[in-house]
Amino acid sequence: MEILFLGTCAAEGWPGIFCECEYCKKARKLKGKNIRTRSSILIDKKYKVDFPPDTYLHVLKYGINLAEVEHLFITHSHRDHFSPTELIFRSKPFAHMKEGRVLNIYGSKTICEIISDLILKKTNYNTLIKLHQVKVFNEFKAGEMVVFPILADHKTEIEDEECFNFIFNYKNKFILFGCDTGWYPEETWQYLKNFKFDIIIMDCTNGKLPYEKGHLGIEGVFKVKKKLMEENLLKENFKFIVTHFSHNGGLLYSELQEIFRKEKIEVAYDGKIVKI
Numbered sequence: 001m002e003i004l005f006l007g008t009c010a011a012e013g014w015p016g017i018f019c020e021c022e023y024c025k026k027a028r029k030l031k032g033k034n035i036r037t038r039s040s041i042l043i044d045k046k047y048k049v050d051f052p053p054d055t056y057l058h059v060l061k062y063g064i065n066l067a068e069v070e071h072l073f074i075t076h077s078h079r080d081h082f083s084p085t086e087l088i089f090r091s092k093p094f095a096h097m098k099e100g101r102v103l104n105i106y107g108s109k110t111i112c113e114i115i116s117d118l119i120l121k122k123t124n125y126n127t128l129i130k131l132h133q134v135k136v137f138n139e140f141k142a143g144e145m146v147v148f149p150i151l152a153d154h155k156t157e158i159e160d161e162e163c164f165n166f167i168f169n170y171k172n173k174f175i176l177f178g179c180d181t182g183w184y185p186e187e188t189w190q191y192l193k194n195f196k197f198d199i200i201i202m203d204c205t206n207g208k209l210p211y212e213k214g215h216l217g218i219e220g221v222f223k224v225k226k227k228l229m230e231e232n233l234l235k236e237n238f239k240f241i242v243t244h245f246s247h248n249g250g251l252l253y254s255e256l257q258e259i260f261r262k263e264k265i266e267v268a269y270d271g272k273i274v275k276i
């Protein structure tokens with residue numbers, strides 16, 4: 001299996017689209033792994049998590065054929081994760097795809113309602129999208145994957161929206177995708193006890209800031225790893241990767257790497273590929 005990190009940033013990108021802070025200035029100067037676009041991952045070209053506003057840039061940068069993506073999992077409606085208007089361009093005359101190119105989208109009631117109102121209820125867009133409303137702690141099948149949506153510690157401005165993280169069981173591996181989240185609620189910790197993970201991908205938005213509500217930072221990530229180890233939820237050769245960084249966290253790629261190296265945690269960057 002191959003996991004491609006298409007983007008690894010929090011909401012406004014890094015450098016922030018309008019930001020003049022010290023860390024955005026440094027990123028503009030140093031470039032490379034310090035330039036971060038909005039977060040998404042692609043697994044084996046067919047499975048994608050989130051649909052950020054930088055999706056078109058990702059298509060160009062990595063030479064992706066988005067028509068080949070069959071399963072799209074949406075974590076929540078924050079703009080950096082969900083840019084649904086672009087989905088309109090999956091219809092004719094904007095897109096001419098091979099026969100039978102259906103895109104299955106899995107999301108909460110909120111996500112399904114937004115896509116439905118914007119696209120599916122309009123008769124002029126035939127996007128060949130199949131919507132699947134899913135619920136926390138209710139597993140479902142997506143192609144060769146079994147997927148378990150779990151409850152994150154994260155809120156949007158939409159009342160009652162359930163923000164998901166996901167567990168993917170694919171090719172005999174278990175992946176915990178923990179972005180965006182703060183410290184998990186107790187019911188999620190209880191649920192995680194049913195698994196043993198090969199790969200953990202975890203939110204590190206806050207960097208060196210101390211908060212762990214809504215998002216994690218370095219201290220929060222260390223605590224999550226410690227708890228997963230104490231509860232014996234990690235396989236022997238596990239990989240632990242942090243992503244979704246904000247300039248407000250105050251640490252550039254090399255500084256993050258220095259901090260996380262001693263804990264054997266990898267720091268994601270745009271274009272990082274993980275093969276297992």
Ligand SMILES: [Zn+2]
Nearest residue numbers: 010011080180
């Ligand atoms: Zn986010």
Ligand SMILES: [Zn+2]
Nearest residue numbers: 019021024247
């Ligand atoms: Zn900035």
Ligand SMILES: [Zn+2]
Nearest residue numbers: 076078154180
């Ligand atoms: Zn969010």
